[in-house]
Amino acid sequence: MRRNRFCCGHSASCEFDSVSDEIIETWFDQPLLFTIAARHVRGRLVRLGPTLNTIIAAHNYPPVAEKLLGEALVLTVLLGSTLKDESGQMTLQAQTGGGPIELLVCDYRGGELRGYLKFDAERLAAVGPDPTLFALFGEGFLAITFDQATTDERYQGIVPLEGASIGEAAEHYFEQSEQISSLIRLAARHDHEAGCVAGGLLLQHLPEGEVGRDRLHVRHDTPEWDHARTVAATLKPEELTDPAHSLETLAWRLFHEDEVRVEPGVIVSRGCRCSTDYFAGVLAQFPETERVDMADDSGRIVVDCAFCSRIFPIPLGEISAPN
Known part of the structure; x- marks a missing residue:
């Protein structure tokens, strides 16, 4: 051979x-x-x-x-x-222009991968088993973003x-x-x-x-x-x-x-990076008055992670203001 x-x-x-x-x-x-x-x-x-x-x-x-x-x-x-x-991180985002797929988001960072879809189930079922890209998104767009962590530079293209x-x-x-x-x-x-x-x-x-x-x-x-x-x-x-x-x-x-x-x-x-501590840290960046407005009647802010489809109820008392 x-x-x-x-x-x-x-x-x-x-x-x-x-x-x-x-x-x-x-x-x-x-x-x-x-x-x-x-x-x-x-x-x-x-x-x-x-x-x-x-x-x-x-x-x-x-x-x-x-x-x-x-x-x-x-x-x-x-x-x-x-x-x-x-x-660094690479993010791919496709957004609808009238199709049943409303949003597609994926990202990659150091081998960690995550992604999710938001769609209209009834309209998606109507396009059949082998739809065209136009049938899924209509006149949508694709955004590709490269974030360089060490240089803090960002490159994005939209087509x-x-x-x-x-x-x-x-x-x-x-x-x-x-x-x-x-x-x-x-x-x-x-x-x-x-x-x-x-x-x-x-x-x-x-x-x-x-x-x-x-x-x-x-x-x-x-x-x-x-x-x-x-x-x-x-x-x-x-x-x-x-x-x-x-x-x-x-x-x-x-x-x-x-x-x-x-x-x-x-x-x-x-590589979904969701956790109670992570979301509490993000919420801590908001003014206290806004956090109170976000909370439900039990005094918790409920965060829904679309990537992993999990719910994170975070009590207001567990959110510390940033130093």
């Missing part, structure tokens, strides 16, 4: 073929980062399983909403894993929710806001054994500042990118969500003609 270079971050250098087990393989809830230097391409692959099921278990989502949230959470991990600041999927809308974001040509593939399905499984691929042409590449808007001859994109576009949804194949196997199937450097990303876990 032909052998090619496939280098991983687990050792200084390694070589394996499609049947080799020389490297640790990545399966669920951990992105695989890779670069193809000869093509001036970087990418990420991820497949969510246990973490995804933990997130959606707090809600009673219908199948259409579950699939949408699964794909959005995968997209959030793919984009969040590009943060060089490990304490219309256009295309066949939320992944295509994110491709438009990179084209318009970052001038980076990108390919995004997302898939989600329900597996009888693994529960809800969602997977995704992000492939990008390296921008200016990385191995000396020029911004794409000043380049028209990009055969390396055209080749990589064409190959990556052959990836099937069922391959992204198939628990039988590792992410390294998918990368090998796609790019075995080239030398590919792979590195495991940060392990992903459910």
Whole structure:
């Protein structure tokens, strides 16, 4: 069998073929980062399983909403894993322009992932089992925000929710806001054994500042990118969500003609940051008169966390004013 270079971050250098087990393989809830230097391409692959099921278990989502949230959470991990600041946060928000999905919010911070959907159940049921992005959101918009904690900088791009999927809308974001040509593939399905499984691929042409590449808007001859994109576009949804194949196997199937450097990303876990102490600290920032107005007849402020679908009743006496 032909052998090619496939280098991983687990050792200084390694070589394996499609049947080799020389490297640790990545399966669920951990992105695989890779670069193809000869093509001036970087990418990420991820497949969510246990973490995804933990997130959606707090809600009673219908199948259409579950699939949408699964794909959005995968997209959030793919984009969040590009943060060089490990304490930074990436937030994805999609808001309706008249569709049954009123709001979709996901965020990623240092491997912690959370997300939720707000929707009109009756109208969502009417769009059928395989609705278009327009049927879900109408003329909505997608906002992608990167918060760099160490530098206190924020970058945000807002684009219309256009295309066949939320992944295509994110491709438009990179084209318009970052001038980076990108390919995004997302898939989600329900597996009888693994529960809800969602997977995704992000492939990008390296921008200016990385191995000396020029911004794409000043380049028209990009055969390396055209080749990589064409190959990556052959990836099937069922391959992204198939628990039988590792992410390294998918990368090998796609790019075995080239030398590919792979590195495991940060392990992903459910990361809702809600707690009584946290909410009490937030409420302490409000003037006392406003806190009194928020309280119910029993003297408690009731906080509903949409991410984890839990209720936090906080007595006014347990909220201390900030020093």
